[in-house]
Amino acid sequence: MPSRSFGVFTHALRSEEPAERPAVRQAAAELQDLGYACVWLGGSSSVRHAAHVIEHTSRITVATGITNIWFDAAEDVARDRAALEAAHPGRFLLGLGASHAELARDYRRPYSAMVAYLDRLDAAGTPVPAEGRVLAALGPRMLTLSAERAAGAHPYLVNPDFVRQARDVMGPDALLAPEVTVVAEKDPTQARARAREWIEYYLVLPNYLANLRRLGFSDEDFEAGGSDRLIDSLVVWGDEETVARKIRAYHDAGADHVALQVLSTREEEFTPLVEWRLLAGLLGLT
Template identity: 35%
Template sequence: MGMTELGPVGAFLPVSFTSVEPDVLRDAATRLERAGYHAAWTNEVPGKDALVQLAVLLGATSRIAFGTGIANIWAREPETAHAAADFLARAHPGRLVLGLGVGYPEQAAAAGREFGRPLATVRRYVDRMGEGPYPRILGANGPKMQALAGEIADGAFPAMLPPEGTAQVRRTLGPGKLLVAGLSVVPDRAAAAEQVAGAMNQPAFARAMAELGYAEGSDRLVDALVAHGDPAAVAARVRDHLAAGADHVALLPPAGADFAASLEHLEALAPAVLA
C-alpha cells in the first residue's frame, strides 16, 4: 500500500451524465484545490473513464489527492486497472487512491459479462491485480462487502449511510483500515427528502435503515442521510461521520445536477467543512 494523505474532508467533482470538456474538469479540480479540499473524487459513468480523467487532473494540479469513487470493475480487466493506477501513483506519489466497485448487473451485461457472485468476483479481481504503490478501497455498502474490504483491501468506501452506519462499518473493518464515507450534500431539505425517497425505493437499503432504527419518510432519516442547509449544518454532519470512525468524508453533490452550480456549492461549503 502506498501512503496517500487524504485529510479529513474531500469533494466529488460534480457528476455529469453528459459530456464535460477536459478544460471544464481541469478548472473544477483546480478550484477545489484552491478552496482547500484535501482530495477530489470522480466516479465512472458511461463514456467517462475514471482513470484517464485522473491522469489529466493530477497533471493539472499540484497538491490535492485524487480518488476513484468508484472505478467500475467491469470497465477494465484487473491487470489494466493495476497498470494504470501503478503508473499514476509513481508519477504522482502520495496523491492517488483507487476505489473499486462491482456495481450492478446491468453494468456487467453491458460489458458482455455475467454478474455472478459479487463477493467472489471482487476477490478474484483484486487478487489478479497484485500489489501496487497505491491504496485500494472497495465500494461497500453491505456488511459482507465491507468485511471483504477489511480482508483483501486497504479500506472501504460506503455512501449514503447515517453516522451509525459509518460506526458499524468501522467495527467491521477494524482499526488501521481506510474508511471513506460518502456524504450527499444538497442545498435544501426538499432536495434532501427527494434523494432519500429515491434511495428508499431499494428494498435492501430500506431494510438496512430500519435495522438502524430509522422510520421511512421521517425527518430524522433525511437529516441523518443527506447534509443540507447552511455550511455550518453541513459541517456538523461531516463531524458526525468523523466522530463515528470515518478517516475521510467525501462530499457528493447530486448526480446529474447543474455542474457549475454544484461546483459553486462545494466552494461555498469549504471554509466551514474544512475548519
C-alpha cells in the same frame, strides 16, 4: 489520507467532453487551493478520468468512486494505474465497487467477484498494492475484506450510525472514507425536495435498501421519495452551523475522511463551486 480530512465527491470532473475540459481543470485546481484533500470521481470512473485531473493539479489526491469491476478488466486497471503512479507518485487512489445487478452486465456473487478481482490485481505485472485501493463496502463481509485486502472502505449513502458500525467491523487502522451528501439549504421543504430528487434513483437498488434496513429503516421509509426520517439521516442540510456540525458527526463516529457530494438548489451549473467554497470555509479548510 490525512486524519479527519475532507474531499469532494463529484460526477462532473470525470467528464470527457472536450468543451468541458477547461472547466474540469479550473474546478480541480480550485478544490486543491481550497484545502480539500481528495477529489472522488463519481459514477463508473476509471484511471484515465483521474489522470486528467491529476495532470492539471499538483498535490491533491484523486480517487475513483468507483471503478466498476464488471466494466474494467483488472489487468487493464493495474497497467493504467502503474503508468499514472510512475508519472505522479502517490496521487491516485483506486476505489473499486461491485455495483448492482440492475446496472452491471454479468452481475453475480459480488463478494466472490471482488475477491477474484483483487486476486487479479495482486497477480498483475505491476500489482496494485493494498494501500493503493479502497472498496465500496456496505455489508459486514465486504467491510472486513476492505480492511484485510485494501486500505479501507468508501461507502455510499450512509449515516453516522453506519460509520460507527463499520469502524467496529474494520478495526481502528483501516481507512474509512464515506460519501456524505449535502444540500446547503436551511428551508426544510426545499432541502428535502432536492434530496428526494437525488435519492429516488437509489431507493430501487436492493443493495442500498438492504443496508438501510440494517440501519433500522423500513419499507415505509422508502415510499414517496423517502420519509423525512430517512432524508434527514442520509442528507446533511440546515443553517451553516448545523451543516458543519452534521458533517463533523461523521468524523466523530469514526470516519477518517469525508467525501462531500453537494446537491445544489440553485440553477444547474457544471460544478457547485459556490457550495464547495462555502463548505471549505465552514469546515476551516481555508
